[in-house]
Amino acid sequence: MASPQIRPLDLADEATAAAVFRIGRDSYAVEAGLIGFDGIPALRESLPEMRAQDLRWVGAVSGTGELTGFLAWEDRADGGVCIDRLCVAPAWFRRGIASLLLRHALTELFPGRPVEVTTGAANVPAVGLYERLGFDRGEDFSPAPGLRMASFTRAPAGA
Numbered sequence: 001m002a003s004p005q006i007r008p009l010d011l012a013d014e015a016t017a018a019a020v021f022r023i024g025r026d027s028y029a030v031e032a033g034l035i036g037f038d039g040i041p042a043l044r045e046s047l048p049e050m051r052a053q054d055l056r057w058v059g060a061v062s063g064t065g066e067l068t069g070f071l072a073w074e075d076r077a078d079g080g081v082c083i084d085r086l087c088v089a090p091a092w093f094r095r096g097i098a099s100l101l102l103r104h105a106l107t108e109l110f111p112g113r114p115v116e117v118t119t120g121a122a123n124v125p126a127v128g129l130y131e132r133l134g135f136d137r138g139e140d141f142s143p144a145p146g147l148r149m150a151s152f153t154r155a156p157a158g159a
Contacts, residue, residue: 004068006104009057019067021047027087035120037147060097069097081110083117112156121148
């Protein structure tokens with residue numbers, strides 16, 4: 001099976017937005033189970049609220065045209081990047097989709113820029129992914145009772 005291709009996503013397109021919304025919901029529901037916290041903001045977000053986010057989006061699209069996962073980020077005024085979401089359709093878990101998306105983003109979309117991301121501290125697969133790809137773990141924090149988040153940063157290459 002050929003590796004999915006990374007493409008920009010246009011959430012103004014109804015079908016694209018619906019696929020992103022569904023994958024996000026399904027993926028965050030799995031994360032909620034992993035971290036024991038169902039108050040993840042994206043789980044409560046409506047489709048119009050998701051589309052209104054000031055984010056840039058790319059997706060991994062299979063050879064049959066199926067969206068398998070996506071990454072969304074915010075460009076910061078200081079030149080850095082904050083990854084807002086990295087989600088994979090559960091049917092595509094453990095096939096390297098998150099790694100493919102993140103590696104593409106780091107090398108093609110924002111090379112040479114500092115990157116920040118957070119995830120549930122108990123989300124072992126996500127924590128491992130960020131550590132494998134050279135992110136440094138910062139302080140854990142608790143934005144809500146019962147929720148512990150892990151923060152990660154990745155300095156630009158050569159910095």
